[in-house]
Amino acid sequence: MLITSEWVTILDETDLLSSMILSSEQAQKLREAYHNVYNDQVLVQKIASFTRMKEQYEDVQRFGKYHPDYNKIMKEIRKQKRELDLDERVANLKVAENDYQDLLDEISLIVGKSVSESVKVPVSNPFFATGSSCGSGCGSGGSCSCSA
Numbered sequence: 409m410l411i412t413s414e415w416v417t418i419l420d421e422t423d424l425l426s427s428m429i430l431s432s433e434q435a436q437k438l439r440e441a442y443h444n445v446y447n448d449q450v451l452v453q454k455i456a457s458f459t460r461m462k463e464q465y466e467d468v469q470r471f472g473k474y475h476p477d478y479n480k481i482m483k484e485i486r487k488q489k490r491e492l493d494l495d496e497r498v499a500n501l502k503v504a505e506n507d508y509q510d511l512l513d514e515i516s517l518i519v520g521k522s523v524s525e526s527v528k529v530p531v532s533n534p535f536f537a538t539g540s541s542c543g544s545g546c547g548s549g550g551s552c553s554c555s556a
Contacts, residue, residue, distance in 0.1 A: 425515070429511070434504070434508045434511045435508060437508075438504040438507075441500045441503075444500065445497045445498060448497070451495065454488070454492060455492065457488065458485075458488045461485050461488055464477075464481050464485075465482075468481045468482065510532075513532060516529050517529050
């Protein structure tokens with residue numbers, strides 16, 4: 409592949425776009441929210457405990473109610489999940505992640521549509537899944553009403 413002036417221009421534009429994304433308000437809020445969550449050692453330990461409990465939960469799911477610790481693990485995972493969900497810092501992180509993902513989805517749609525109107529761009533937010541793009545992807549067996 410030969411590098412032409414057109415390729416250099418494209419690479420410069422992508423560098424500019426990535427720096428704009430990284431300096432966006434959504435990216436800044438995500439960094440702040442991440443910092444607030446992961447700089448609190450007590451909260452980090454709660455998250456690690458929840459992650460270990462999720463592994464036990466997955467083991468219980470394989471056997472269902474016949475697992476000897478079914479009731480104990482089911483109650484504990486709900487308790488830990490609720491405790492994390494009610495923490496304001498975790499909630500702020502989730503909101504910041506969703507806002508950042510929406511920004512990336514919107515940019516993906518703009519780039520995709522600049523190539524062709526028929527380009528299908530998978531997005532996580534159904535709000536952006538209009539026109540010819542499929543929010544669930546075209547691997548859904550045609551349930552997205554596309555021509556797959």
